[in-house]
Amino acid sequence: MEDEQIVALYWARSERAIRESMSKYGAYCQAIACNILSFRSDAEEAVNDTWLGAWNAMPPAQPAILRTFLGKITRRVSLKRLRDLYREKRGGGQVELALEELDACVRGGSTPEQEVIEKELGEALRRFVDGLPQTERRVFLCRYWYLDPITAISQRFGFSESKVKSMLSRSRKKLQAYLRKENYL
């Protein structure tokens, strides 16, 4: 079923919308949740919450790309679930590794008096990603949005793991410089 038809089902408040979403994008959302949450049961709950989130969002939302619309819901839900499960302690796995890598972008550069507004930071990161070269952008997003392991990224792009790590290191340095220029650090 085409995305437009599935969205129309949501708007018509037909429960078939959820079945069609699960059929078409269940594996995609499951992969995102599994990268974030260590336990399969938690990931499955996050995916179930995704369908509820989609049901509540449409209408009025009418996403142009349903796949990434659902993926974003899954990612937000999964990250929130991770925070709720582990509170101050980081949950381990790919999220912890990704956070440790990104720490280098923020360590030592912040000024105490500056306060980051979450929405403005999101827009700044959006512009940063827009400006990345194509391959570098793909690798960056696979790592820090999809939270894929380095091995999976290296296999997907045909790169060595050391090359993936080098690319990500360069991207993080660019990000640090960009955030500093935009006065977020």
Place this chain on the structure above:
Amino acid sequence: MKSEQILEALDAVDDRWLQDAKPESTGFGSKRNRLRTFAIAAAAAVILLFSGFTVYRVGMVNGWWQRPSNDPLAVVQSAVEGEINWEYTQSASFERAEIDEAETARWKENLKGSELARSYGWSDDYIEHHFLVVRAVYTVQYDHTKTWEKDGRLERLYFLRQDQETNLWEVYEAQSPNETP
């Protein structure tokens, strides 16, 4: 700022880039494309069996569907035509390509001594003799329900390097394309 804030704020990234990073069918693309790729490969294998030559098949190299070659223009042609392997590409036809000497010289100077070159272990001498910029014109059509990348008749600069072991040229990066009349 905490790194968690960056991780969460990345939620604002444009959907087209998320689609581009992981098209709906990754690796070989759709079943149709996989069957076509295998059919082409099988036909090529039969021809090669009788001709006695060996050739690189189109494959994923440096994040690009391409066929490394001794001919840099042929590599770029394969990268253009390799676009068809992405799920969101409906058609891709190559028109022409040429080495851009001015851009090549400019790119080499930018690369020499750069952090990028250091991270890859590229010496100035290697850069001087094993890098090229190729300007290509091609026409591509995308499914805009799956990507927001611009399509039509486009001109694009491709950045190539020559592998030190095989001496084959391969695309390793490209600028965003521009529409051309």
